[in-house]
Amino acid sequence: MIVLVTSIIVVAFAAVCWILSMRPIDRISLVIRFATKLGLHNIFSRPELYQATISNGYRVLLSGRLASYVLEEALNFKMRPDDVIVATYTKSGTTWMQEIVWLVCNDADIKTAKATGLLDRYGFLEVPHAMPAFGKGFQALEQWPTDKRRFIKTHLPFQLLPYELQTQGRGKMICVARNPKDNCVSFYHFHRMNKVLPDPGSWSDFLSKFCSGELMLGSWFDYVHKYWQVYQNRKDSMYFVSYESLKRDLKKEIENLAKFLERDLTHEQIDAIAKHCSFSSMSKNQATNYSSVARSGVMNFQTSKFMRKGEVGDWKNHFTINQNDAFDRMYRERTKDWTLEFEFELGNDTAKK
Ligand code: A3P
Numbered sequence: 459m460i461v462l463v464t465s466i467i468v469v470a471f472a473a474v475c476w477i478l479s480m481r482p483i484d485r486i487s488l489v490i491r492f493a494t495k496l497g498l499h500n501i502f503s504r505p506e507l508y509q510a511t512i513s514n515g516y517r518v519l520l521s522g523r524l525a526s527y528v529l530e531e532a533l534n535f536k537m538r539p540d541d542v543i544v545a546t547y548t549k550s551g552t553t554w555m556q557e558i559v560w561l562v563c564n565d566a567d568i569k570t571a572k573a574t575g576l577l578d579r580y581g582f583l584e585v586p587h588a589m590p591a592f593g594k595g596f597q598a599l600e601q602w603p604t605d606k607r608r609f610i611k612t613h614l615p616f617q618l619l620p621y622e623l624q625t626q627g628r629g630k631m632i633c634v635a636r637n638p639k640d641n642c643v644s645f646y647h648f649h650r651m652n653k654v655l656p657d658p659g660s661w662s663d664f665l666s667k668f669c670s671g672e673l674m675l676g677s678w679f680d681y682v683h684k685y686w687q688v689y690q691n692r693k694d695s696m697y698f699v700s701y702e703s704l705k706r707d708l709k710k711e712i713e714n715l716a717k718f719l720e721r722d723l724t725h726e727q728i729d730a731i732a733k734h735c736s737f738s739s740m741s742k743n744q745a746t747n748y749s750s751v752a753r754s755g756v757m758n759f760q761t762s763k764f765m766r767k768g769e770v771g772d773w774k775n776h777f778t779i780n781q782n783d784a785f786d787r788m789y790r791e792r793t794k795d796w797t798l799e800f801e802f803e804l805g806n807d808t809a810k811k
Pocket residue numbers: 546547548549550551552553554640643644645647735736737738740764765766767768769772
């Protein structure tokens with residue numbers, strides 16, 4: 459009896475020491491994994507946003523109380539020289555670009571792309587590993603085999619990227635930005651169907667929050683403009699493209715990306731990537747359409763699909779005339795010093811499906 463009690467105490471003590479010796483991000487992963495096993499992961503649903511101040515002084519709105527621990531780790535994340543990073547404000551065409559970039563870097567290997575979900579081909583920088591339905595997270599990126607190129611997705615503002623990325627252009631970074639009206643509409647529907655985001659409230663409430671930068675990770679304006687400014691002096695290691703340009707001429711953009719990523723692709727390979735990455739193809743493809751996440755219960759496709767419409771100009775179905783006038787005034791004011799311009803609609807003759 460004494461031996462049994464002593465053994466239990468020793469094991470419990472060792473377990474507590476082990477847990478205390480972990481980095482906060484690893485502790486979070488452990489808790490998430492445990493909660494998921496017990497079927498308690500819904501406790502992470504519909505979190506409140508809160509303002510966090512990260513150790514470098516950057517203030518940011520985060521969803522979920524634990525997220526700031528992950529961002530602290532992300533700041534010190536070690537880059538590798540051949541890393542490929544897709545960085546976007548949420549809902550601006552991340553998934554689309556991820557698929558294109560992966561295929562460009564892998565000789566248009568569509569067979570493997572179809573057989574392996576995008577969530578398994580990329581690591582999500584600001585997400586702890588084992589978060590249900592997010593695929594590979596931070597720790598998986600750290601443990602990525604050194605003989606395999608890492609593909610990294612992030613929605614972090616530039617100021618929260620790993621220090622090595624902020625200070626030097628390590629690896630290759632691709633940024634996609636989308637006109638803010640369509641970006642806001644897509645984000646609204648994403649909030650409606652995604653249980654790990656706060657409830658969006660009404661469209662008009664959501665639009666006001668988008669305009670005042672009160673959504674997760676903050677202002678679209680600050681986010682996009684910062685990346686654009688950095689890009690001006692880093693064109694060898696950074697590529698910046700708009701969602702609208704991808705939509706206007708996908709093949710041309712794939713060619714440009716191949717040049718940037720120093721990949722020699724044939725015309726046939728470029729054609730195959732463009733065909734595979736069309737909206738109609740990607741929305742049917744289980745490796746890219748997030749249907750696995752819907753099955754896990756985190757996203758509710760009955761409310762809205764992940765691959766929703768994939769259009770330029772859907773904002774016209776959401777903005778009232780007054781909302782649009784107010785948005786245009788605010789947009790003109792906030793972007794008056796920018797050299798970056800967006801298209802809010804594409805002529806039918808130029809928009810290629
Ligand atoms: P909509 O909600 O307007 O349809 P992200 O990947 O950053 O979350 O962005 C998602 C948005 O990109 C969604 O916009 C989605 O439909 C759109 N999208 C994804 N793949 C696309 C593709 N191949 N062509 C056009 N749009 C695409």
